[in-house]
Amino acid sequence: MRTLRELNASGKRVLVRVDFNVPLKDGVVKDETRIAAAVPTLRQLLEQGATLVLFSHLGRPKGFDPASSLAPVAPVLEKHLGRPVVFVGGSPELTPASDATLARVEATPQGSVILLDNVRFEAGEEKNDPALAQRYARLGEAFVLDAFGSAHRAHASVTGVAGFLPSYAGLLMEKEVESLSKLLHNPEKPYWVVLGGAKVSDKIGVIENLLSKVTGMVIGGAMAFTFIKAQGGQVGKSLVEDDRLELARDLMRRAESLGVRLLLPVDVVAAQKVEAGVPTRIMPAEAIEEGWMGLDIGPESAKRFAGALQGARMVFWNGPMGVFEVDDFAKGTLAVGEAIARLEGAFTVIGGGDSVAAANKLGMADRFSHVSTGGGASLELLELGTLPGIEALKG
Ligand SMILES: Nc1ncnc2c1ncn2[C@@H]1O[C@H](COP(=O)(O)OP(=O)(O)OP(=O)(O)O)[C@@H](O)[C@H]1O
Numbered sequence: 001m002r003t004l005r006e007l008n009a010s011g012k013r014v015l016v017r018v019d020f021n022v023p024l025k026d027g028v029v030k031d032e033t034r035i036a037a038a039v040p041t042l043r044q045l046l047e048q049g050a051t052l053v054l055f056s057h058l059g060r061p062k063g064f065d066p067a068s069s070l071a072p073v074a075p076v077l078e079k080h081l082g083r084p085v086v087f088v089g090g091s092p093e094l095t096p097a098s099d100a101t102l103a104r105v106e107a108t109p110q111g112s113v114i115l116l117d118n119v120r121f122e123a124g125e126e127k128n129d130p131a132l133a134q135r136y137a138r139l140g141e142a143f144v145l146d147a148f149g150s151a152h153r154a155h156a157s158v159t160g161v162a163g164f165l166p167s168y169a170g171l172l173m174e175k176e177v178e179s180l181s182k183l184l185h186n187p188e189k190p191y192w193v194v195l196g197g198a199k200v201s202d203k204i205g206v207i208e209n210l211l212s213k214v215t216g217m218v219i220g221g222a223m224a225f226t227f228i229k230a231q232g233g234q235v236g237k238s239l240v241e242d243d244r245l246e247l248a249r250d251l252m253r254r255a256e257s258l259g260v261r262l263l264l265p266v267d268v269v270a271a272q273k274v275e276a277g278v279p280t281r282i283m284p285a286e287a288i289e290e291g292w293m294g295l296d297i298g299p300e301s302a303k304r305f306a307g308a309l310q311g312a313r314m315v316f317w318n319g320p321m322g323v324f325e326v327d328d329f330a331k332g333t334l335a336v337g338e339a340i341a342r343l344e345g346a347f348t349v350i351g352g353g354d355s356v357a358a359a360n361k362l363g364m365a366d367r368f369s370h371v372s373t374g375g376g377a378s379l380e381l382l383e384l385g386t387l388p389g390i391e392a393l394k395g
């Protein structure tokens with residue numbers, strides 16, 4: 001990838017694609033991680049004397065929708081940058097590629113930081129419409145892609161615009177790609193992958209691509225039940241993907257033939273409802289009673305998982321071990337997260353999304369070597385070895 005080292009931004013208006021797809025509640029930003037993560041690139045460009053035009057998606061609106069405006073992000077960005085941010089948006093006329101927006105950008109004094117509105121207000125964004133990409137390109141003289149969390153999307157503001165301007169990877173993009181690539185290309189052993197979360201189907205690609213590189217995989221969360229059922233276990237009303245049972249069997253066979261350990265829970269914390277304060281029981285993972293469901297790994301599983309991780313030199317963790325949002329079902333995630341965070345001298349990475357939310361909630365995120373800002377993007381990079389956003393910055 002071409003990087004910021006190759007860009008002299010002095011006196012230039014630089015268009016920066018950031019990933020400010022942050023959780024909002026009642027118009028308030030609930031997690032500022034992605035905003036803070038963009039700051040090093042923005043500071044560096046400002047120090048060189050650039051004018052910044054930032055753009056991002058937020059949520060999945062189909063056309064203009066005030067509820068998905070980036071307006072609430074502007075004050076948060078101001079706080080992190082310590083300088084004013086001019087927001088241009090908030091109406092159907094001021095979408096990021098409109099002539100009215102361009103006129104406002106051109107009228108803004110040099111050295112300013114301008115935040116545009118949601119790129120998904122533009123009809124051609126997700127279709128990667130070249131005409132739209134060309135309109136974005138009018139907004140700057142150079143393009144910097146720092147939206148690692150969106151780099152798996154071949155959309156007009158991510159890859160399309162790179163075809164019309166000199167384009168560079170931002171510092172966040174570089175750091176993410178470097179850290180995640182180590183997991184693919186420089187495996188230090190013992191190397192463990194810890195997977196959890198809701199669905200096997202989201203993680204198949206990563207399992208398949210990493211299986212031959214690792215010492216073992218720990219599988220918890222709801223996705224474990226597809227494997228347990230595939231082995232003939234009784235999983236009650238736990239979440240299962242019945243159309244993935246054969247695939248789960250196949251992955252288990254492949255792990256065995258590669259000599260890779262695949263650890264599944266032996267016990268679970270079960271309940272009849274996903275709710276705080278409901279009665280819970282510890283049950284064997286392969287003998288969950290009818291009407292009950294596994295909502296966290298049990299204490300014996302947590303002990304075994306933590307034991308297996310001891311001495312690991314490299315760990316990738318994606319997905320919680322249970323319904324960590326409810327305290328009664330967060331213990332397994334805490335135990336496994338703690339076992340990884342405690343490793344000394346190891347290279348430890350958390351994939352984005354819910355795993356990072358879990359690590360933040362449990363107060364352990366700063367004890368990992370790298371916390372990715374990308375959920376889907378980190379998984380896809382580990383699955384395919386590259387991303388559309390990376391490819392767009394080559395050549
Ligand atoms: N045993 C379980 N039963 C039901 N839901 C579960 C269970 N274990 C975990 N989950 C749920 O899985 C969800 C997270 O799954 P997901 O696959 O999205 O994780 P992730 O990969 O960390 O996140 P993202 O996909 O956003 O990167 C959480 O909301 C959690 O409550």
Ligand SMILES: O=C(O)[C@H](O)COP(=O)(O)O
Nearest residue numbers: 019021149150153375376
């Ligand atoms: O949150 C994310 O994973 C990224 O911002 C991508 O969002 P998307 O899945 O709506 O494209």
